Amino acid sequence: MMIIAGNFKTNHTRSSTLSYAKGLNQFLRDRQFGAEVYLFPPMSALAYDDFSHFSIGAQNAYPVCGGAYTGEIGLDQLNELQIKTLMIGHSERRVLLGESDQICQRKFEFFAHHGMNIFLCVGESLEVRQAQKVREFLALQLSGIDLSYARLIVAYEPIWAIGTGVSASLIEIQETHAILKDLGCSRVVYGGSVNPQNAREIMSLDGVDGVLVGGASLRLESFCEIIENGEMK
Known part of the structure; x- marks a missing residue:
């Protein structure tokens, strides 16, 4: 089963995310795809109707239940919103x-x-x-992470391919995913200028368990096309 996730970053509003989410839920319900679909909207758009055919995730949270951490959200807030999925360590947070x-x-x-x-x-x-x-760099990033944790999905996103329109080559993707599998990662998705034109080829590679989509996820039609490509790999 392919894992297909969309990361809105700081795009879309609460109202536009709600409209998008309703359309995505309808699309998935009508076609009964086997993909595991996730959506990461801005923090302000996390609380809305329950959607049964995909999961909503938070782009970031601080490792506390609550407390004096201005500008952050913690576990208490995620639990209230019934958010069960979290993104950690996106390169934009690491770099910026x-x-x-x-x-x-x-x-x-x-x-x-x-x-x-x-x-x-x-x-x-x-x-x-x-x-x-x-290999050495990725091993350091994974150091201290329990790679046997059953709810872990590792997203490989080469920094030089994020938001540039230039995806890593298919050989580079396959070789790097093989490294991550060898390091002990069970489920690894690729992110880095994924779009409807290259998604099927990327998802057909050995060791690629899905994609994390940035800019191409902002339009519902584009994201749905990527989901379809995952079904036809």
Whole structure:
């Protein structure tokens, strides 16, 4: 079963996300796809109707139940909204907001202890790839993570391919997913300029268990096409 997730990042409003989610739910209900579908909207759009054919996830949370952490949300808020899925360590948070591997490990440990579904994002810079240090870099990002945790999905997103329109080559994707599998990751999805034109080829590769889609998920029609491609791989 393919895992197909859409990350809105800081796009869409509460009202536009609700409209999108209703359309996505209808699409999945009508076609009875076998894919495991997730949607990560902005924080302001997390609380709305329950959708039975896909799961809503949070793009970030702080590893506490609650407390004096201005600007963050914790487990209490996620539980109230019935959010059971969380993204940790997206490269934009690592690069722009300085989230370290240690912070990501703390988040993983806390939310795994509370049974959350976790998308853990990993990926190297172009400099690391050119230096042929990809395996060592990914191993460091996974250090301290319980890779046997049954609710873990590792999202491989090479930093140099996120939002650039340039996806990694099929050979690069397959080789890197093989590295992650060898390191002990059970379920690994690819993210990095995934779109309707390349999604089917990417999802057909050995070791690729699905995709995490950024910009191409912002339009419902585009995201639905990617889901269809996952069914036809």
